[in-house]
Amino acid sequence: MLGHLNGNHLEFLLHGALWTIALSLLALFGGGLLGFLVALCRVSPSRTVRLATKAYVQLIQGTPLLVIMFVTYFGLPTIGITISPLTAAAASLTLNVSAYLGEIWCGAIESVPKPQWEAAECLALTRTQRMFKVILPQALRIATPPTVGFTVQIIKNTSLASVVGFVELARSGQIINNSIFQPFLVYLIIAVIYFALCYPISRLSRLLERRTGFARTIKLEAN
Template sequence: MGQSFAVGYLLFLAKGALWTIGLSTIALIGGGVLALIVALCRISALRWLRLTTALYIQLIQGTPVLVLMFLMYFGLPSIGLSVSPLLAASVSLSVYVSAYLGESWRGAIQSVPKAQWEAAECLALSRWQRMTKVVLPQAVRIATPPTVGFMVQIIKNTSLASVVGFVELVRAGQIVNNTIFQPFFIYLLIAILYFSMCYPLSIFSRKLEARSGEKSYA
């Protein structure tokens, strides 16, 4: 194997890592939008809406991401809806993220002191104004550390997209290994790349949690 081939393989893995980051970003944004809706539905005044959302959360949290991807990529074509590997992976991960972040953000919203809710109500603000101007800004500060920490799980779960043919980091590694047959070196390199993506987020999350704890204590 010449040096040019080695560089080419490394660039291919780097491209797979970029797709991992891209897929993680799509899942975080798409799942975040759905998670906000889920969180607001969970605290709705309508009982049927709260129960329906709770059922959705239990259903998604009780279903492996891999099964969601199989349903999207292999199940939908059976009813005439063909989807690309990227779309299947993006939707599956977004749904997964929505259930976990939705419940986490619901907890953050409800952890805002009751006095803040009452003060906003005394100002004769509408429910929408209370949420957007008083409650949500405080909930965002509370929810940021666990959300950053959860991004690590999103990045690692993108590896499951390889089963539907999406070429992210793991799938890129499989393709390279099938060419040069050096599994130990290739998968060790993949592990290092995942570590380099996840470890800074873990450190950042812990710093945010520590800072949040200091402000709460103060």
């Protein structure tokens, strides 16, 4: 006999949504830190560093996030490293996010007009001083809209964490549907929750684009 959706099921879905938000924040924070390092390395004066970082970006962007999660969660135990589903999901998303944010921020840095670089150099500032006092403050304004927009991709990509057993929003819906067998209703509610999470961020991104005058020139595809 089929079950019926009730308050307990909705509470379970909302609990999964909270884990989706938490996982998104972990990925954004970890990927942001690593992505910032990637961006700086991409504009490094060292050709070796630039090439190594470019290879890293191409490797991560060219590998589906699903595969990265499988390698992290199922592959590492074969060499004696066992991690929890949350750690595996967060680490995989961090790697994925770092590659994309690194490219976004690298593009923002390189978009700063050349005369700004030259003016900073004329002030006899070191490269580090030029970067942090002159270039990065301007690059931040350019990078903000696409960074906010990319957050939507991070939220949607957390749904892949279900493949390693992490119970976020999508996995919560799976579990509930296996119990009551009402896929249309369950996944419709999940879609509404994802929309409620992502739509305000998309609107904010477009608002920032208009206010800053910078359009999103980097097209990002979901893995």
